[in-house]
Amino acid sequence: MSTDVKKFFLAARRELDDNGAVLVLVDPWTGERHLMNESQLRDTYSIGLGDFMHAYVDPMKILYKISKTEHTARLWTKVDGNVAFVENVLSHLNLVKGELLFQNKLFGDSLCSDKSLAPGDYKIKIHLLETPHQLSNGRKVHFQGTDAEPRVPKPTIGAGFPAAPKKDGKFIGAGFQSASKNEDLVEMRAVVLSSIAKPIGTHYYVWNVDSRTEALFVSKEHDLQQGHFFVGVFKKKPDGRMTCQRYEKPIEQLFEGGLTDKNKIYFTVKIDNYQPAEGNSKYASAFAKYFGNVLEGDTEGTKLSTESNGKMVNIQRRRIGEKDFVWMITE
Numbered sequence: 001m002s003t004d005v006k007k008f009f010l011a012a013r014r015e016l017d018d019n020g021a022v023l024v025l026v027d028p029w030t031g032e033r034h035l036m037n038e039s040q041l042r043d044t045y046s047i048g049l050g051d052f053m054h055a056y057v058d059p060m061k062i063l064y065k066i067s068k069t070e071h072t073a074r075l076w077t078k079v080d081g082n083v084a085f086v087e088n089v090l091s092h093l094n095l096v097k098g099e100l101l102f103q104n105k106l107f108g109d110s111l112c113s114d115k116s117l118a119p120g121d122y123k124i125k126i127h128l129l130e131t132p133h134q135l136s137n138g139r140k141v142h143f144q145g146t147d148a149e150p151r152v153p154k155p156t157i158g159a160g161f162p163a164a165p166k167k168d169g170k171f172i173g174a175g176f177q178s179a180s181k182n183e184d185l186v187e188m189r190a191v192v193l194s195s196i197a198k199p200i201g202t203h204y205y206v207w208n209v210d211s212r213t214e215a216l217f218v219s220k221e222h223d224l225q226q227g228h229f230f231v232g233v234f235k236k237k238p239d240g241r242m243t244c245q246r247y248e249k250p251i252e253q254l255f256e257g258g259l260t261d262k263n264k265i266y267f268t269v270k271i272d273n274y275q276p277a278e279g280n281s282k283y284a285s286a287f288a289k290y291f292g293n294v295l296e297g298d299t300e301g302t303k304l305s306t307e308s309n310g311k312m313v314n315i316q317r318r319r320i321g322e323k324d325f326v327w328m329i330t331e
Contacts, residue, residue, distance in 0.1 A: 004056045006065075007032075011051050012128035014038065014082035023049060025063070026128050028107045030261065031142030034063055041066075050077035050084035073106055086126045091145060092228050093119050094253045097136045102126075102145035104225055105263070110145035120250055121151040121223075137256075185233050189251060190215060190244065192228045193265055193317060208234060208242055209254060209290040214325070217244035226265045229253055254290065266316045266330060269294070272309045283328075291315065294327040302329040 013024040021038040034057075041047040047068050055063040075088040091102035093112055100112035102124055110126050111133055124145040132140040188210040196203045201220040208215045215234060224230070224247075233246040257267035271286035271294060283295040284304040294315050296304040302313075314331035 004058050006054055006056050008069075009034070009053050009055060010077075010084065010086070010128075011041070011047060011049050011053065012084050013130070014049050023047075024128065025053070025055075026142065029259075031108050031132065031140065034061065036063065049082070050079045052077075071106075075106075083127050085146075089124050089126050089145070090121070090151065090223060090225075091124050092121050092225050092250070093117055093148070094227075094229075095119055096253060096256065099135060101141065102148075103227060105259075107143055109139075109141045110143040111141055112145055112148070114148060117148055119252055122148040123151055124148045185235050185245060187231055187248065188234045189229065189231055189254070190217075190234075191254070192224045192226055192230075194226060195224065204244075206232075206244060207291075211242060212290065212292040213242050215242035215244050217247065219247065222247055226259060226263075227253075227257055260316075264316060266314045267291070268312055268314050270310065270312055271304075271329075274304055274306050274309050288315065288327070291327050294329060295320075297329045302331065304329070 007027055009025040010028055011023045012026045015022050015024060015035070017035075019037065022035045023038050023041060025034045025036060026032065038049075045053070045066050045068055047053050047066070052069050052071050053066060054069050055066045057063055075086055077084050077086050079085075086107070089102075089104060089106060091104040091110070093100055093102055095101075096109070100115065100117065100119075102110040102112055102122065107126055110124070111129070122145075125147045126143050126145050129142055129144055132142050134140050188208050190206040190208045193205045193207055193214075195205065201218045202222070202224075204217040204219065204222075204224055206215050206217055207213075211234070217232065229251045231248040231251055232244040233248060234242050235245050236242055255267055255269060257265060259265055269288040269291060271288050273287040275285045277284045285293045285295050286304055286308060288294050294313075296302055313329045315327045316330045317325055318328040319325050
C-alpha cells in the first residue's frame with residue numbers, strides 16, 4: 001500500500017530555465033518547494049501562477065494526482081509579474097532572535113521588512129522569497145510579509161444612554177458600597193496553546209506562565225493564534241482551575257516555539273535540576289522556567305540524565321493516563 005502523502009501547495013513564483021517557464025510550488029506551512037513546467041500545469045490541470053492545488057508526493061519527490069483547489073480561509077491571491085501575493089492573511093508580529101516575524105496558522109513564518117512596526121496583530125500580504133532566509137538559530141524562513149495593516153480590536157464593552165430617572169416619587173439615597181469581589185482577579189501572562197470555535201465563543205486553551213497552569217479563555221471578540229503571548233486578568237476557581245476573565249494586551253514573545261506538521265504547538269526551553277524517576281513515576285524529570293516540571297520522553301533521544309542540565313529541548317503537552325496532562329520532551 002502506498003504511503004505517499006497528499007499535500008497542499010501554492011503556485012507561488014515563476015522561474016525560467018532551459019525548458020521554458022516553470023512554476024515554484026510551495027507547501028505554505030513547511031516551505032517545501034517543487035518545480036513543474038508551467039504549460040503542463042496550465043494545459044493538463046488548469047493551474048496557473050497564484051492557484052492552490054493538492055498533489056501526492058512520491059519518494060522521488062515527483063508530484064502526481066494533481067488537482068486544483070481553493071483555500072478554505074478568507075484570502076485570495078494576486079499576481080504581480082512573476083510572483084503571487086496572498087492577501088488578507090491575519091498574522092501576529094513577534095520578535096524572534098532579534099528579527100520581526102509574522103506568524104499565523106496558515107503559513108510558515110514570514111519576514112517583516114518594516115522595522116518600525118510594533119509587535120501586534122496585522123492583516124498582511126505574503127509572498128514566497130526567491131531563496132530562504134536563515135535566522136541566527138539556523139531555522140529557515142521561506143516567506144515575506146508586506147503591506148501590514150494594524151487590526152483594530154472590536155470593542156468588548158459599549159456604553160449606552162443613561163437610564164431614565166424613576167418617576168414614582170421615591171427618594172433615592174446612596175448607602176454603603178458593596179464589598180469588592182475583585183480581590184481574587186490578578187493580571188498574569190499567558191500563551192495560547194490551541195482553540196476551538198463554539199457558538200458561545202471561541203474557547204482558547206492557554207498556558208499561564210506566571211502560575212504555570214493551564215487556563216481557559218472564552219471570547220467572541222478575539223482571534224488569537226497559537227503561540228500568541230498576552231497579558232490577561234485571571235481568576236482561580238474553587239476547584240483550583242484558572243480562567244482568563246479578560247484579555248488586556250499582547251506582549252513580546254517570552255520563549256521560542258513553533259507548530260508541528262500536525263498543527264500541535266511546541267516550545268523550546270532550557271532545562272535543569274534533573275530528577276531521576278522514583279516512586280510511582282516511571283519518568284525522570286527536569287525543571288523549565290515558565291513551565292515547571294517537564295518529563296522525559298519515550299524515545300531514546302528524549303531520555304534525561306545528569307548531563308541534560310543546561311540543555312535546550314522541545315516540549316509538548318501530552319496526556320498520561322486518562323486525565324493527567326504534562327509537559328513532555330519530544331526532541
